Amino acid sequence: xxxxxxxxxxxxxxxxxxxxxxxxxxxxxxxxxxxxxxxxxxxxxxxxxxxxxxxxxxxxxxxxxxxxxxxxxxxxxxxxxxxxxxxxxxxxxxxxxxxxxxxxxxxxxxxxxxxxx
Amino acid sequence: xxxxxxxxxxxxxxxxxxxxxxxxxxxxxxxxxxxxxxxxxxxxxxxxxxxxxxxxxxxxxxxxxxxxxxxxxxxxxxxxxxxxxxxxxxxxxxxxxxxxxxxxxxxxxxxx
Numbered sequence: 622x623x624x625x626x627x628x629x630x631x632x633x634x635x636x637x638x639x640x641x642x643x644x645x646x647x648x649x650x651x652x653x654x655x656x657x658x659x660x661x662x663x664x665x666x667x668x669x670x671x672x673x674x675x676x677x678x679x680x681x682x683x684x685x686x687x688x689x690x691x692x693x694x695x696x697x698x699x700x701x702x703x704x705x706x707x708x709x710x711x712x713x714x715x716x717x718x719x720x721x722x723x724x725x726x727x728x729x730x731x732x733x734x735x736x737x738x
Numbered sequence: 739x740x741x742x743x744x745x746x747x748x749x750x751x752x753x754x755x756x757x758x759x760x761x762x763x764x765x766x767x768x769x770x771x772x773x774x775x776x777x778x779x780x781x782x783x784x785x786x787x788x789x790x791x792x793x794x795x796x797x798x799x800x801x802x803x804x805x806x807x808x809x810x811x812x813x814x815x816x817x818x819x820x821x822x823x824x825x826x827x828x829x830x831x832x833x834x835x836x837x838x839x840x841x842x843x844x845x846x847x848x849x850x
Binding site: 654 | 786
């Protein structure tokens, strides 16, 4: 399977615990995005990387959130001291940016559903 | 706040009928994309229309874009039960600092 994969698919944690999610993008894609989606809403942009560089972070991304893409391949999203308001689906997407004729279609993974008790 | 807003929020039709969903947005865009999301699953890209295009087709899908009205529509013809899903429009803007801004979606139910 050459699509975007995310692990785990589901995570249940207690308030105050730290959690880490992983995203493996399509191998040749240089851009990787993280979005968050709550029930009844569309995805909201959190942050994105071009190769290993984190180029933008949304104001939604509090200091408790950190994302990395150390070798420009997979990425991790960590949430420290989780709160109930962090419960959501966390979606990862990747795209190939900068190639003539490619309009940056983003391919999404299945998401990680986080429940904070 | 999210830029795209879909209308209606929910739509229920019979199999074989056509479904039309609308999307309005607020600022200039590079392109507009439509995605489908089945219950509890990831987003699947359906179609992309560039800001200089007015209409685009892909199979049973037809998308229009009116940049003067800042609106787009997605038409699904001859709907099937398998089309039941949430449909989101996403606007892309920002030059090289490129990301998608999604609306809240339209929940389409196609009854067999």
